[in-house]
Amino acid sequence: MRLTKFLAISLSVVLLLAGCSSSSSDSEKTADGKIKISFINGFTGGDGAYMKKITDAFNESQDKYVVTELQEKDHYTKFKSGNYDLVVVHGNNLETYNQDGLIQDISPVIKKAGIKESDFHQAGLDIAKLDGDMFAVPLDIHPLTMFYNKDLTAEAPKTYEDLKALNTKLQSQSKDTYTLGVPSSGLVEFYMLMIAAQNGIELKDGKQLNFAQEKYADALMQFHDMVWKDKVSPPKLGLDGEFQTFMKEAKEGKAYKTAVAITGPWFYGAAKEKYGDKLGVAPIPQIGSELAAYGNAHTIALSSKVEDEKVKEGIAEYLKFMFTPENLLNWADGGQAPVHLATLEKVEAEQEKYQIAFQNAKQFENYVSPPQVYQFGEQMRYMNESVFSKLVTTENFTKKELMKELKKATKLAEQVAATAPQNE
């Protein structure tokens, strides 16, 4: 009797586990003998289709390799827990991925692919190189971009004085129309790093970010002044306020409108749809003491789990295919600015067609890359979620109060930096 019971339970467990487990043992080859390469990225927006186009074209051209591309919203989590050969890592995450041992030096693979460092713009190399080694192939840079409504300003403002002059003009026409919007959340990390870059401030201090610098507090106070002193922005805008106000229509005291948006290039599609030919795109103006651009970047990194030379050869083939101007131009078509020089030449040749890519590529010369520290996003968290919001929504916020917050943010960043694997 006991045996029957035992058998019944065992059978149920086996059946259940069989249901849960994968149906086949994963082979590296497809049925027709092609070597499989898995590539995971987070291109779930409009740009996803353009990357797919490149991958599909590669797969069609191949009889030896096949790339399975997965576009997932939460691709980082999936990558950490799964088995993928290639992964798209944002520039500001590369150092973390390296320290966590999730990626490996990609130089031997790109060498096989015939790709040289000199094929890329220096801005891209600054991001992809960690301690002198290439840990990823730089794909693009998406810096803070400026959109402007040509009906409200014929020329793109270039300096802070231009922004103020435009505001005076717009306010004289309507109290509900401003130059631009300063958001309290959303792209605020870009704003804070941009103002550091435009004032020549180095936030990286050893292994951590150090926000508690007098000159950084002065630089950040400019955002407060933009809202409360110079009033070039309406007050108390929320998430993505810079873009939302740009897209809004003014409504007597009930809704604000802005002429300019300093925002992410991924909003280009929506803005173009609304404004058509009236939409202007330009590099961001100089708000600080020097001209500098800031933004994030996409890079393609090689998982540390990849050891098989045949897979590496396949990856080299794929990268060789992708980093050919004719193919990578698809990425520019998707609104991204590639850092691959030969592709950039083609973008420049057709400036109108690749409007956003061309304008963003102009910012590469002044581009300042994200500080390479462990858990950059976590070190920035308090700044992103608390400090910037207080700074731009509190009318009587003082520099002294800001310094207190910056010290707190620095202390938290220090604790995050201490969680790096080599410190444990």
Add this chain to the structure above:
Amino acid sequence: MYKGASHKIWSVLMVSPFVILFLLFWALPLALGVWVSLHNWNISSGNLGFVSLDNYKSILTPGTLYYDLFMKGLKNTLYFVVISVPPLVLISLGLALIIDNLPRKLKPIYRTIFFISYSISVTAVSAIFLWLFNGNGGYFNNVLESIGVIREPINWLGEQPYAWLTILITTIWWTIGFNMMLFINALDEVDAALYEAADLDGAGAFSKFISVTWPQIRNVAFFIIIMTVIASFNLYGQTKLITGGGPEQSTNSLIMNIQTSVFGMNQLGIGSAMAIIMGLIMMVIIVLQYWLSYRNKE
């Protein structure tokens, strides 16, 4: 007739799916959670070794990163529990009483109307309320300005106490139907003869509720309160999608901060320890509620 053995086999077979699923998806994850919480477990680099109660110590030691994260999340969550449970219970009871007193034909219509919002996903609900409460040209601001209640637009999502108010209104609109249905069922169970007897004694509506209805639905009401406390403790979707934890991290719930520890900071051990402490706190609150209801009964 040989019946005993086959009966037993069938009993075991019938109960085994539950037992297996219970073990696989409840007992095992719980035990694993406790085990992970005793290790320095990094999402990226894996298990870095047994650390005993160090994770718990880090969470409960003032001044550490994880203490701030846990305590801020706990404080925000408790605040939401306090402000949300009374309206979620009282409004649903009010609606149930109104529906209970409606003509028979109208009952199912209103029951459906109030319950239907519960069937909508949190993503859709959040998208709707995000639009309604938009600070710049949002629906509520426009209405309030048009009727002269406010002069300046309210920054609903970026300022307190409005951000909590927005989350509260959204939660009430979204979940009120569930509690209301439970109350309606409880009210249906009340013996009509009791009301007739109360009528004969000349009882008014309020005394009828206090002396007849409440004692009859009391047990269901306690169940609803406990379920609502648990649901409010699990606040996540609304704050994640509507306020994003803002302004200034004031609506970051405990679950959001546990998620940050695990997926942001890679600290699975710390996150598990936080989840275990959260579970213990919820258990204490629920036991306290049981004890209070039992004591009142006595």
